[in-house]
Amino acid sequence: MDIIACIKRVPDTSEADFIKIDPAQRDIEKDRLAFKINNWDEYALEAAVQLKEKLGGTLTAITVGPEDWNEVLRRALAMGADNAIRIDRDVSADDAYTVAVILERVIQRLSYDLVLFGAQSEDFGSGQLGAMVAEMLGIPHATLVTVLEAEEGKVHTQRELEAGTLQSYTIELPALLTVHTGINQPRYISLRGIRSAMQKELQVMALDDPGLSPETLVPMVKLEKLELPPKGKEAELIAGAPEEAAERLAKILKDAGIF
Amino acid sequence: MSGILVVAEHRNRALANVSYQVLSKGRQLADQAQMELLAVVAGSDVDAYAKELAGWADRVLAVKSDRLEGLLAEPCQKIIAHLIRKIKPKITLMGHSSFAMDMAPSLSVELGIPLATDCIDIFWQNGDILVTRSIYNSKVNATYSFAQSETVLITGRVGEFSVEEGGRQGQIEEIEFDFEEESDYKKFEGYLEAEAGGVDITQAEVLVSVGRGIKDKKNLEMVEELARVLGGVVSCSRPVVDYGWLPSERQVGLSGKTVQPKLYLGLGISGAFQHVVGMKGASIIVAINKDAKAPIFSVANYGIVDDLLKVVPALVNKISELKGKTE
Amino acid sequence: MDSVYQALVDIVGQEHVSNRQEELFIYSYDLGTTEPHRPDYAVIPRTTEEIQEIVKLANKEKVPVVPLGGGLSLAGLAVPFRGGIALDLKRMDSILEVNEKARYAVVECGVSQGQLTSYLERNFPHLTHSEPGAPPTATIAGNVAIHGQGDLAQPYGFNSDMVNGLEIVLPTGEVCKFGSCSIGSGWYTQHPLPDVGLFLGWSGTTGIITKVSIRLFPSKKIRGVGQFVVEDEELVPEIMYKLTHTQMTEDVIAFSQAIPPFASGLQHFTINIVADSEKELEFKHEIVWDDTLGEYIRSGAGGFLGFRSGLQRPQVSKTSDWRKGGGFEYVGAIMPVETYPECYRRGRDISERHDIPYTVLGRCIGAAHAMMFSWTYAFNRADPETIRQAREALHETDDLALELHGTIWKPGLYGQKLVMERLDPNTLNLMKKIKQMLDPNGIMNPGNWEVS
């Protein structure tokens, strides 16, 4: 089975106090942030590698981004991808649609049975890209997949709905799935693995390789401004050493009639 | 002047909460622009839903077909695409549900229209529609405009828009729709409902809920102990289920359960909106988290910024002491 | 869901039961040459009550129960031949009582030899117990259950002769006590009530020992080891006879081994001598070395290699490293002391035939009433051929022990078969009846001591 996994690189924004917005309100200041592979994409890659290990075939990882993004492709190569392609592009002004156009152009020239995406990204979280690419490629898709089993020519999947319900599909290949967390336990990628992936070839494509030009890529959704969210109500913080804080909280709960 | 079209969804014999939420938002936007509000509902039996929707919408389009049993994305996409082409609404609005995540992106590509998903605000500005999205772990708000387009597709975040009374009595129109030949490349096999386990967290008065800050399954023991002294039950956020540390029946949030206990004690939960949606109805919310900037502190009534592994044992002791005094 | 597993979890808690491959793998192995057999569950109970529940469950579900302490028998006595529950008793590790004046200790079944030794040294330095030569992880209860002996065997006999009382969970789940404790009179003696000693030597096939009262003995301030060597193995029986006559010694052991090569063929004695004062020590030295062994020294037949204060705790596990292979097993047999020369020569032959460095040892039991003679065969765990060789040598040695009118101690399945073939038919029949009565479902350590 030939699999394509599309992945991206995101800033680690869990450290809230470092988020600063640039004066033009167009981007966040990223120089103090660490970067990582998008969480959902890690699950998608793991799912792809597991399928490949089980069924054979090839795995190609693709990303659309500037040179720094090679990092996530190296990770993919270390995890078990055979090929890695980066379409060289500064995506900071792109929307999901423009990136989908690029990916569709690249993917349609490759041979594949299954295309995997992470269900959404940690940074923008729009959750659009996979299903857009599927529609452009004219292949069936399912999003938010938490169970995936493959056999010759088809996949059995369950996708997650609200309140714990799952929706079960059998889909003929070629198909595109977007993968949700919890579908597997992504493996650890050792530094040795990443270093040996440095030796592997990483294909860099210019936009005109698949016959695109910047002019043809006009976002349909345009960023107007970024701002920090208005300060909402904040919890009353109970300060002090753990014991003191615990004591005060216990009293509060007791007074509230909890116990 | 074309109107605003709200796509309603239903499951388990009821309209989804989020449909009421976006319907209310749609009503507001329609009123502001003096537009017509349309709602579409599709299914094998939609009469009751249509009546309900007419309380908000000026016109309800009820699409009835046996092909729509189970509300699947593909047939719905065909219907909605057809209706948008026909009606040319200025805005098509849906809840950012799992259903929408499957359908909206393909729909936008099929029609070549802009799509903004998971919006926390939708508003008019100089006659244009703008949206606000919450990005970077809820730490930044981004406002977007749309490229020139006859219609735009927007999905609204679950729980973000309050439900207002519609006070309308719209017309209901039944719509016939001819499905093309059915293809079998994607076969729906059914719904799997979460297995009912031994514990029903929706019935608990006190929930002690853990997130990834618990670090390891073994630490659940002290949390169980805390739940025990409080007479409550242990629930959790998604990562804890993903790691296999607790069964999915204990999960609170969008993909888990919605709870309204008297006390919700969140331990090591950062408070992603998917989780908050499921617990913000609790009477008292207490958060214990190492990260002072964790979003959970903005929904909590009380917070302790510290390592839960240090606070929990202390809390168990203090509560036991206080209980000892009264008993 | 496995209902037995769930029931076990309900009894001992999730953390103390496993049906995972890792625990099943580890508990399938003995440290010797016995082929592994996987249990279905590994369980580590903490209380007698939990053990009762487990045994009742096992009866209901017809699941074997294989109790183990240190799991160090080397003869495969805790290998779950028919699967079932590997019942690791080491969590039951409380020293319940030391009665200083009546010189006994009551311990739970998981208390190790090392733990009791250390406890006595720290709290009752003038008391000691008979320590077997096993690694200190060996348990008191496991040792008495197989009729072990220790470093006080010469003056006081088998460790199982030092039992003052037992608490047993029967194969059907009832708890029984034996000895004075059974009438509520403390744990100071096993006699003189009607003898119901059905549990020692049965290798865990008639019940699970949960508590033991074991006799303690005076521990003198100075304890040391004297070393003596003779070239002629024929002299060993009379030397043992003479030494025991002095009543001045504790442990008396004769041994011979191929490593180191310069000592190969010699018969070494280690003789434990204890005293409360230098004067007493001097006196004992004179009697042992001059009056008793002096004639051999003077004739050149033997040599005194010195006396060292402080007991050298034997580290038998070092034997396992002889072939750099992490394994050894021995046949121990209770033999007449006079057979020592034959035991040594024939044993050495067997070793040499199987290309294993020989090591043999005879420990005097009582006033040379018998000796425990051991033939040890090291093997390389990573080399199946050496395991096979060792196993063959062990079987030949079992045959030899019986040929020389000995009795195999803690025999494995092969040895048990040999013994039962020779056993008085009426005795064998009685064993069968007892076993059937006590363990109607045959759940206790099945495979062992099975009378067909």
Next chain:
Amino acid sequence: MTLTDYKYGDVIHRCFRCGYCKFPINWMDVNNCPAYARFRMETYSCGGRLWLTRAWLEGEIEWSDHLADILYSCTACKNCEVKCPLSFNIDILNMMIAAKGEMVERGEVPSPVKEFLENIQRQGNPYGTSRAKRGEWMEGTGIEAYQGQEFLYYVGCVGSYDTRGQETARILGKVLQKAGVSFGVLGNDENCDGNEVKNLGEETLFEMLAEENVAQFQGLGVQKIVTLSPHSYNTMKNDYPGFNGEFEVSHYTQLLQGLIRDGGLDVSGGYNATVTYHDPCFLGRWNEEYNAPRAVLKSTPGVQLVEMARNKDGALCCGGGGGNFYIDLLGGSADSPARRRVREACETGANVLAVACPNCLTMLEDAVKAEGLEDKLAVKDIAEIVGEACGIK
């Protein structure tokens, strides 16, 4: 990897599983292996881990989450190496580290280990907190950045990020200031020392950290290093020379011992308490430094030092080694080594349990709370005791 490729393929079978490795030096308990003490299944003993490793590499058992948990529950406390009577004992921990290394290369490690290592890859500390916050602990202390002072004061991850560790790091800094020691710190430029990374089997990451640290130290002209943590001390003293990093490394207790002895530090303020001292594995068994911390305590007026039954090379590990202060595979039970240890400390009648390691500090302090012994026993770092004795609040 198969057994043939495994570096210790020709020795690992030599474990007889006799169980000496479970004991403290005087056999008083069979629970001196922290993982065995916690779980009591034979699998969790040192011998169990060696046999399982061999079975795994031989293909007799499959890799599983449980197997990974068993291997990673080893805290690298070195008790087994000290107690094993066989000559191959010098490699027991190396065998464990190599087995963990195989899991790392296969990517099959317990999820907290994955998180730990990824956090270090990304942020240079196991907590995943930003590198830009590493120096926050020193705000307001007046501690200077390192720029050629006599000593580099290397704080380590726990001292830099853990709340309790930070307190200790600050107090030690103030003590050194008070003693007039010429020293500086690296602040946000400090990186993980790699000791735990090595013990978790992530060898390449360890090498990278060691190389980077050595290069950084050499670039700054560092010659003498004093560490807060015995973990840093261990790897800088014993491993960094292999990366051409020859520094004069001391643990802070060694430095304080000299300062007090030579009158450089006035501790006449004293500290009135009955104190028992817990030997950290990486100072004790790993580097055989049993004396310096005790000497510091004994020279502090008012300190009455009592010993626990298990001490020095027989000490029970707090359960925090091998990354377990973070991955915490041994927590969550009254049988957890830290809780056993604080009960043992209580039995001495001491009212202060002194430690010389920030990992031990957090592990044991949490255990005191879990045991409800707060009224009886306080856990203090020796730096805090000395700090109080020389008048630092």
